[in-house]
Amino acid sequence: xxxxxxSFWGGVDPREGTVVSEHHPQFGISLRERVLVMPSGRGSSxxxxxxxxxxxxxxxxxxxxxxxxxxxxxxxxxxxxELYGVELPxxxxxEKDYRSLSTGETISVxxxxxxxxxxxxxxxxxxxxxxx
Amino acid sequence: MTEPELTPYDEDLFxxxxxxxxxxxxxxxxxxxxxxxxxxxxxxxxxxxDGCLYHGRxxxxxxxxxxAAGGRVVVPATLNVGSLDLLHPGLFRGDEETAxxxxxxxxxxxxxxxxxxxxxxxxxxxxxxxPGEHIAWAESNAIVFANxxxxxxxERYGDFIDICAAIAGRVPDAGLHRPExxxxxxxxxxxxxxxxxxxxxxLYPVLGHLVGLEAGNEVPVFDGLPESTTEDQLKALGAAAxxxxxxxxxxxxxxxxEAHSLADALHGGRPTRTVRVFPEMLVRARDSLTTSPGRExxxxxLGTPHFSITEFGKLVPLLxxxxxxxxxxxxxxxTSRHVLSEIxxxxxxxxxxxxxxxxxxxxxxxxxxxxxRRHGPVMTNSAKWSYYAPGNIGVETVFGSLTExxxxxxxxxxxxxxxxxxxx
Numbered sequence: 001x002x003x004x005x006x007s008f009w010g011g012v013d014p015r016e017g018t019v020v021s022e023h024h025p026q027f028g029i030s031l032r033e034r035v036l037v038m039p040s041g042r043g044s045s046x047x048x049x050x051x052x053x054x055x056x057x058x059x060x061x062x063x064x065x066x067x068x069x070x071x072x073x074x075x076x077x078x079x080x081x082e083l084y085g086v087e088l089p090x091x092x093x094x095e096k097d098y099r100s101l102s103t104g105e106t107i108s109v110x111x112x113x114x115x116x117x118x119x120x121x122x123x124x125x126x127x128x129x130x131x132x
Numbered sequence: 133m134t135e136p137e138l139t140p141y142d143e144d145l146f147x148x149x150x151x152x153x154x155x156x157x158x159x160x161x162x163x164x165x166x167x168x169x170x171x172x173x174x175x176x177x178x179x180x181x182d183g184c185l186y187h188g189r190x191x192x193x194x195x196x197x198x199x200a201a202g203g204r205v206v207v208p209a210t211l212n213v214g215s216l217d218l219l220h221p222g223l224f225r226g227d228e229e230t231a232x233x234x235x236x237x238x239x240x241x242x243x244x245x246x247x248x249x250x251x252x253x254x255x256x257x258x259x260x261x262x263p264g265e266h267i268a269w270a271e272s273n274a275i276v277f278a279n280x281x282x283x284x285x286x287e288r289y290g291d292f293i294d295i296c297a298a299i300a301g302r303v304p305d306a307g308l309h310r311p312e313x314x315x316x317x318x319x320x321x322x323x324x325x326x327x328x329x330x331x332x333x334x335l336y337p338v339l340g341h342l343v344g345l346e347a348g349n350e351v352p353v354f355d356g357l358p359e360s361t362t363e364d365q366l367k368a369l370g371a372a373a374x375x376x377x378x379x380x381x382x383x384x385x386x387x388x389x390e391a392h393s394l395a396d397a398l399h400g401g402r403p404t405r406t407v408r409v410f411p412e413m414l415v416r417a418r419d420s421l422t423t424s425p426g427r428e429x430x431x432x433x434l435g436t437p438h439f440s441i442t443e444f445g446k447l448v449p450l451l452x453x454x455x456x457x458x459x460x461x462x463x464x465x466x467t468s469r470h471v472l473s474e475i476x477x478x479x480x481x482x483x484x485x486x487x488x489x490x491x492x493x494x495x496x497x498x499x500x501x502x503x504x505r506r507h508g509p510v511m512t513n514s515a516k517w518s519y520y521a522p523g524n525i526g527v528e529t530v531f532g533s534l535t536e537x538x539x540x541x542x543x544x545x546x547x548x549x550x551x552x553x554x555x556x
Contacts, residue, residue: 023519079292
């Protein structure tokens with residue numbers, strides 16, 4: 001879980017999938033193949049490109065859960081499906097569901113239906129201190 | 133999810149009868165329209181395309197696939213910066229393979245009929261959108277300027293959707309295209325800022341940086357900016373607020389087209405909250421834009437967003453004053469080829485060259501490897517540059533006013549105008 005919004009452009013290195021923005025409190029953590037939970041996207045309109053590039057290189061998060069819908073993040077996922085046929089679920093959560101999540105938890109995200117389904121298994125925490 | 137109502141034109145594009153590229157463009161626009169809950173699509177008069185900056189293979193795959201599938205823009209479409217300075221190719225210090233791919237990307241967009249303007253400040257070009265006109269602009273600083281200062285209407289478009297909008301000439305009727313979403317929300321009361329400081333250029337990027345952090349993606353309203361506030365100042369303010377936050381529209385009472393009065397900016401309602409801005413808040417915001425305590429400078433970089441002709445008008449006398457920059461300091465200004473041709477016409481180029489200024493066009497010093505790897509921080513008058521350069525190109529930054537930057541470039545180390553931020 002990220003405490004603060006993150007811009008993929010200028011904020012994430014798509015070669016590694018790590019947070020490279022020094023302005024972000026979680027500078028240095030890896031987003032790769034984790035479920036990224038953050039309040040919203042932020043900043044540059046180039047963020048969709050960086051997200052698609054990360055998806056192409058396999059360094060992207062496994063899914064993205066937001067408190068506020070962010071068209072730039074959604075667009076990255078839509079284009080990745082058009083270009084490479086890769087599905088990356090992006091879900092906007094209500095405040096209650098958002099608050100129920102915590103770092104290190106194992107969750108499954110099914111965004112094929114509407115609304116999307118979120119399953120959490122609190123018995124299977126990974127114990128990661130810096131997971132997303 | 134709402135299913136947007138399509139016109140026969142939309143259906144025609146979506147059917148793929150016109151081109152496969154038009155089908156792809158319409159498919160992506162429709163998916164975004166559903167997410168945004170748009171009831172219909174609307175026409176746009178122009179587009180500004182951000183996708184021509186190389187971020188990796190994905191952007192190139194997308195552009196070349198569209199171009200090969202018959203993608204052609206149906207509205208005037210200007211191009212944002214690319215990764216290369218096509219007029220001064222020797223400035224690029226990246227690897228050859230990246231340069232080759234970056235060039236292919238720029239060529240793919242030109243092949244689709246976009247204009248090779250290569251600037252992040254399309255509002256400095258002769259043709260500007262009119263108030264109330266719907267446009268599809270990408271690039272966060274251009275978006276906030278178009279919405280706020282020009283009064284045109286664009287949503288926060290980004291890579292991919294920008295070219296789709298230009299190929300279809302259509303966008304979802306959502307977000308900042310709709311009047312109800314343009315209502316001012318957070319009120320920034322500037323009465324606590326000393327009058328003299330309100331006339332200094334350096335206030336605007338710092339205020340923007342602060343406002344971006346405070347406002348997030350709400351619409352800020354400024355009460356208390358002087359009537360003399362310039363477009364360059366509003367450019368710096370918007371660019372900074374769109375970097376530290378997601379500001380895509382602001383209103384400045386008495387200055388911007390949708391804010392003849394405070395009530396006008398708030399659509400007759402009340403602000404969600406009021407933030408009183410005091411000098412100590414500005415000083416904290418200013419200090420957070422300097423990441424290095426170092427004094428010996430490696431370089432000075434101006435022109436983010438692209439330097440305007442009026443900014444050159446301020447720079448040239450300062451250069452005449454100092455004569456030449458310190459031999460240890462690399463001194464760059466990023467601008468558009470359009471503005472470069474204007475400064476050539478005005479006879480300002482020799483002064484710039486004699487001072488040791490390297491003019492970068494078509495790109496910007498913080499998005500591509502141009503700066504030499506050297507010891508010491510880079511000084512800038514741009515909050516946006518200061519915000520993004522450490523992550524993008526791995527440099528440390530020192531923020532200062534234009535005069536502080538020029539004097540520092542001359543002496544080779546950080547020079548401060550001690551009176552600049554002093555309270556009155």
